[in-house]
Amino acid sequence: MNKWVCLTIFFSTNVFGGYNFAKDFSLKKVNLDRMAARITHEVFASDQWPDEVEYEGRTYLLKYRFDKDLTDRIKLLMRRYPSDYTSVVVIDNKTGSILSAIDYDKKLRKYGKNITFSSTHPAASIFKVVTAANLLEEGKVDIDTPFVYNGRSSTLYKSQLKPRRPNKWTRHIDFGKAFALSNNVVFGKAAINNSSYEGLNRMAYKFGFNENVTSILQIGNSKLFQDDDEYGLAELATGFNRQTMISPVHGATIASVIANGGQMRSASVVTEIKDAVTGRVVWQNSPKSEQVLSVQTAEKLQEMMGLTVSRGTARGAFRRWLRRNSDFTLGGKTGSITGGLPYGKRDWFVSYASPTEKLEDGISICVMIVNVEKWYIKSTVFTREIIDYYYGRKRS
Numbered sequence: 129m130n131k132w133v134c135l136t137i138f139f140s141t142n143v144f145g146g147y148n149f150a151k152d153f154s155l156k157k158v159n160l161d162r163m164a165a166r167i168t169h170e171v172f173a174s175d176q177w178p179d180e181v182e183y184e185g186r187t188y189l190l191k192y193r194f195d196k197d198l199t200d201r202i203k204l205l206m207r208r209y210p211s212d213y214t215s216v217v218v219i220d221n222k223t224g225s226i227l228s229a230i231d232y233d234k235k236l237r238k239y240g241k242n243i244t245f246s247s248t249h250p251a252a253s254i255f256k257v258v259t260a261a262n263l264l265e266e267g268k269v270d271i272d273t274p275f276v277y278n279g280r281s282s283t284l285y286k287s288q289l290k291p292r293r294p295n296k297w298t299r300h301i302d303f304g305k306a307f308a309l310s311n312n313v314v315f316g317k318a319a320i321n322n323s324s325y326e327g328l329n330r331m332a333y334k335f336g337f338n339e340n341v342t343s344i345l346q347i348g349n350s351k352l353f354q355d356d357d358e359y360g361l362a363e364l365a366t367g368f369n370r371q372t373m374i375s376p377v378h379g380a381t382i383a384s385v386i387a388n389g390g391q392m393r394s395a396s397v398v399t400e401i402k403d404a405v406t407g408r409v410v411w412q413n414s415p416k417s418e419q420v421l422s423v424q425t426a427e428k429l430q431e432m433m434g435l436t437v438s439r440g441t442a443r444g445a446f447r448r449w450l451r452r453n454s455d456f457t458l459g460g461k462t463g464s465i466t467g468g469l470p471y472g473k474r475d476w477f478v479s480y481a482s483p484t485e486k487l488e489d490g491i492s493i494c495v496m497i498v499n500v501e502k503w504y505i506k507s508t509v510f511t512r513e514i515i516d517y518y519y520g521r522k523r524s
Contacts, residue, residue: 158183158410158411160344160410160411162183163181163183163188163401163410163411164344164345164346165346166181166182166183167181167183167190167344167345167398167401168344168345168346168347171241171345171397172241172242172245175238175239175240175241177190177192177194177241177397178190180404186403186404186405187403187404187405188401188402188403188404188410189401189402189403189404190398190400190401191398191399191400191401191402192397192398192399193220193223193225193226193227193396193399194226194227194228195218195227195228197521198218198227198228198514198517198518199227199228199230201514201517202216202218202228202230202514203230203232203239205505205510205513205514206230206232206239207232209504209505209510210232210234210504211232211234211497211498211499211503211504211505212233212234212235212470212472212498212499212500212501213231213232213233213234213243213470213472213497213498214231214232214495214496214497214498214510215230215231215232215243215244215376215494215495215496215497215498216228216229216230216231216244216376216493216494216495216496216510216514217229217244217376217377217379217380217395217493217494218380218491218492218493218514218518219380219381219384219395219491219492219493220491221384221387221388221393221480221482221488221490221491221492222415222488222489222490223393223396223413223415224343224384224393224394224395224396224413224415225395225396225399225413226377226395226396226397227491229241229244229245229376229377229397230244231243231244231376243376243470244375244376244377245342245345245347245348245375245376245377246347246348246375246469247347247348247349247350247351247373247374247375247378248348248373248375248468248469249373249374249375249376249468249469249474249496250367250369250370250371250372250373250465250467250468250474251350251367251372251373251374251379251463251476252367252463252464252465252474252476253310253312253366253367253461253462253463253464253476254367254374254379254382254461254463254476254478255332255364255365255366255367255372255463256307256310256315256365256366256367256461256463257335257382257383257386257429257433257461257478258328258331258332258335258337258382259315259318259319259323259328259331259365259366260303260307260315260429260432261331261334261335261421261425261429262323262327262328262330262331263303263318263319263322263323264425264428264429265331265421265422265425266322266323266327268318268322268323269303269318269322270303270428271302271303271304271428271431271432272302272303272304273302273303274300274301274302275300275301275302275303275306275314275317275318276294276298276299276300276301277298277299277301277311277313277314277317278292278295278297278298278299278313279297279313281306281309281310281311281312281313281314282310282312283312283313284312284313284316284362284363284366284368286359288313288316289313289316289317289320289358289359289362301314303318304431304432304435305435305439305440307432307433307435307436307440307461308432308435308436308439308440308441309440309441310440310441310461310462310463312366312368315362315365315366316361316362316363316365316366316368317362318365319361319362319364319365319366320358320361320362323361323365324361325354325355325356325361325364328361328364328365329352332352334392334420334421335381335382335385335392335420336350336378336381336382336392337349337350337351337352337374338350338351338352341375341377341378341381341394341395342377342394342395342396342397343394343395343396343397343398343413344396344397344398344401344411344413345397345398347375347377348375350372350373350374350375350378351371351372351373352364352371352372353369353371353372354371367463367465370465370467370468373468376494376495376496377395377494379476379478379494379496380395380478380492380493380494381393381394381395381492382478383433383459383460383461383478383479383480383492383493383494384480384492385420385421385426386426386429386430386433386459386480387430387459387480387482387490387492388417388426389423389426389427390419390420390421390422390423390425390426391417391418391419391420392417392418392419392420393415393416393417394416396413398411398413399412399413400412400413429459430457430459432459433459433460433461433479433480434457434458434459436459436460436461436462437450437458437459437460437479438450440462441462442460442462442477442479442508444506444508445506445508445509445511445512446458446508446512449512449516455483455484455485456481456482456483456484456519457480457481457482457483457484457487457490458479458480458481458515459479459480460477460478460479460480460508460511461476461477461478461479462475462476462477462507462508463475463476463477463478464476468498470498471500472498472499472500473498473499473500474496474497474498475496475497475498475499475506475507476494476495476496476507477493477494477495477506477507477508477510477511478492478493478494479492479493479494479511480492480493481493481515481519483519491515491518493511493514493515495507495508495510495511495514497510
């Protein structure tokens, strides 16, 4: 004869770590979109980075991966070379974690982060990275493809883009050198003859335009210039317009795509969010990447960005540095334009650097300097100072 015994067991709430399933809502699934909006509000409500945030009656702790010593060094450089506005972003290429993100307003003598995360800055020639990626990926142009042009390389007149017979003033240059020297005429011609608005837009989307390029933080999307004629296409391809807008965070992200062999990783400020009472981790940054460029195209862009620092527009800041640091891989792209918010002449440099024998220790950097009247330091020199300090610590 079977006997059934019914036992009623009463557990103390301590058995479950203090959870009362009837009243404790700490086990509820968190709506990350709404929490992200709350975190974004708290982050940009002040110049400090908040350690915690209140959300739906609970307190959550925020964890960052900032490099304090590096940020202190950048602050020192900002004070030493006080441009009207300076913005700096440093990203760990392996994880996408932001190691430093800071800006400085000389007039107010104030550090902040709003300029760094706002997409109110004309991209200028930084967009040539996107254009080159599109042309190389489609196989329409290669590094050694020859081009001819007349007039100054920094201008972009309609007459320079029209087919014409070569004359004694015609200059010859290959595509790789045109990138390194930021030749507007060559890039305008290359886009008109080998690409389209649709092609450039598709590649721009792969690089994060019209999307949020950060994890958790909801920042403004970078914007693309649009027109409907050939000259407008040339303006888009060269960055010779004030409507293609990016943030310094996006600038560093663009450089990291090339450094990472064509892999796009979201830049991450917050690395972990956990409940302050229970310790439950509700979100943790896990490096996810998407292959947006072929490895072959990324390698060609690495060669072209390397040419920029050795023989191109950034050579003045890095020629001697490269001789002293032959065990490093370094590449970058310069850009300059007047406009944006805050208004002024922007001097851009997006770059990546890593020990050649340890590429996983690489970083990507964006330095954007805005000057209204007087110049104190070029973005390329500022970047060199950052690289020297960052890797100098590791050597000592």
